[in-house]
Amino acid sequence: MTTIKTYNAISATGLNYLKQHHYDINTGESPKGILVRSQNLHHERIPESVRAIVRAGAGFNNIPIDDLSKRGVVVFNTPGGNANAVKELTIASLILAARPVIGAIGFANETRGGDVSLRTEVNKGGYRGTELAGKTLGVIGLGNVGSKVANTALALDMDVIGYDPGLNANTAWRIDRHIVHAKNVAEVLRQADYITVHIPLTEDNKFFIDAESIALMKPNAALLNLSRGGIVDDLAAKEALDNDNLRVYITDFADEALFDHPKVIITPHIGGSTIEAEDTSALMAARELDTYLTTGNIINSVNYPDIDEPFTTKYRIGIIHENVPNMISQISKFFGDNNINIEQLSNRAVGAYAYTLVAINEFNEVQQAYVKTALDEIPHVILTRRYVNVNI
Numbered sequence: 115m116t117t118i119k120t121y122n123a124i125s126a127t128g129l130n131y132l133k134q135h136h137y138d139i140n141t142g143e144s145p146k147g148i149l150v151r152s153q154n155l156h157h158e159r160i161p162e163s164v165r166a167i168v169r170a171g172a173g174f175n176n177i178p179i180d181d182l183s184k185r186g187v188v189v190f191n192t193p194g195g196n197a198n199a200v201k202e203l204t205i206a207s208l209i210l211a212a213r214p215v216i217g218a219i220g221f222a223n224e225t226r227g228g229d230v231s232l233r234t235e236v237n238k239g240g241y242r243g244t245e246l247a248g249k250t251l252g253v254i255g256l257g258n259v260g261s262k263v264a265n266t267a268l269a270l271d272m273d274v275i276g277y278d279p280g281l282n283a284n285t286a287w288r289i290d291r292h293i294v295h296a297k298n299v300a301e302v303l304r305q306a307d308y309i310t311v312h313i314p315l316t317e318d319n320k321f322f323i324d325a326e327s328i329a330l331m332k333p334n335a336a337l338l339n340l341s342r343g344g345i346v347d348d349l350a351a352k353e354a355l356d357n358d359n360l361r362v363y364i365t366d367f368a369d370e371a372l373f374d375h376p377k378v379i380i381t382p383h384i385g386g387s388t389i390e391a392e393d394t395s396a397l398m399a400a401r402e403l404d405t406y407l408t409t410g411n412i413i414n415s416v417n418y419p420d421i422d423e424p425f426t427t428k429y430r431i432g433i434i435h436e437n438v439p440n441m442i443s444q445i446s447k448f449f450g451d452n453n454i455n456i457e458q459l460s461n462r463a464v465g466a467y468a469y470t471l472v473a474i475n476e477f478n479e480v481q482q483a484y485v486k487t488a489l490d491e492i493p494h495v496i497l498t499r500r501y502v503n504v505n506i
């Protein structure tokens with residue numbers, strides 16, 4: 115049995131999938147794969163046995179990608195698996211930014227005793243809000259979450275302006291044509307009444323919204339961060355709120371500096387916390403893990419190129435290597451020199467790394483005994499794995 119180690123509460127849907135596919139969960143010292151949600155793996159020892167790590171979720175800033183890439187560990191995420199959940203909490207947050215719902219609920223509870231109806235009617239004037247319709251929403255990041263938020267805001271009769279210089283083809287076609295595409299982020303910040311950020315936390319995006327960008331916003335703007343702590347400079351947001359340069363800040367990431375601020379609403383990282391999103395993400399994660407470990411196909415990797423080919427031969431050899439010249443010719447020469455016929459060879463590269471998947475049928479025991487070691491010795495090869503097709 116192959117062992118998968120898990121961190122955090124992984125939905126039973128994903129765990130059951132793995133158990134049904136003959137994996138042990140959290141037994142033994144040598145897991146082949148890891149399934150994780152928000153646990154910070156930067157401070158964990160990742161066993162040498164691990165070949166794949168899947169983040170059940172979109173963000174992967176909790177995983178030491180660079181170190182793992184150098185070791186040949188494939189890291190995956192589950193793009194879009196929880197996007198609808200985040201969209202819905204973002205819409206709820208927009209409404210909370212427009213209407214004083216939380217204060218009003220507190221007030222309603224305080225009217226207990228006496229003529230409740232009279233007291234609520236007399237004093238409810240303090241809880242008047244505004245409408246989203248006719249206001250402008252700025253969406254920074256139009257990926258799986260941002261595109262859904264933008265489209266839904268149109269249905270709420272908002273005007274929407276979006277900014278995403280790295281829009282990929284998969285998400286681009288889903289974006290409604292009525293959404294204005296800004297040429298730069300300043301355009302969004304200047305025009306929007308509500309600004310919502312849906313980008314990953316990377317080195318480049320740290321404090322993407324800082325004092326300088328907040329200064330470009332309308333003083334009565336509302337800022338929403340359901341992306342990650344660290345994308346918005348919370349201290350700069352707090353200062354802007356204190357100086358009436360920002361009306362409200364809603365974040366899904368608790369920060370000591372923001373507690374008890376009357377213009378801040380904090381939720382405890384629950385953007386993706388719905389039964390549906392947890393099930394979908396865990397199932398995607400389990401499938402990605404099983405697919406890679408049993409066939410060598412890579413789907414939704416964040417550190418290596420994807421290769422997803424039907425496994426129609428008896429064997430495959432997956433070779434993770436650096437993206438340098440002459441690798442494919444060295445690999446094919448190796449197979450030729452050793453009289454092993456290649457049925458199909460797929461190769462893709464992304465950035466510094468590449469993946470070559472070699473499909474073969476005839477592969478005797480002697481060849482099997484030395485191929486992995488010999489391929490591993492080719493300079494710039496990081497890791498080699500052999501896959502056996504159990505259906506042939």
Ligand SMILES: NC(=O)c1ccc[n+]([C@@H]2O[C@H](COP(=O)([O-])OP(=O)(O)OC[C@H]3O[C@@H](n4cnc5c(N)ncnc54)[C@H](O)[C@@H]3O)[C@@H](O)[C@H]2O)c1
Nearest residue numbers: 172173255257258259278280281312313314340341385386
């Ligand atoms: N609160 C939660 O529980 C929760 C749940 C899901 C996702 N998230 C966070 O939201 C982020 C976005 O999720 P997603 O599923 O939409 O990811 P995604 O990868 O589908 O989309 C991210 C988009 O951001 C764009 N982008 C990156 N940097 C940018 C920048 N500087 N300016 C403008 N656009 C930029 C990318 O081009 C991409 O299109 C995740 O990385 C994660 O950190 C949080």
Ligand SMILES: O=C(O)CC[C@@H](O)C(=O)O
Nearest residue numbers: 151152171172173386387
């Ligand atoms: O697992 C979660 O609850 C959060 C997931 C979220 O942070 C994500 O990046 O998808």
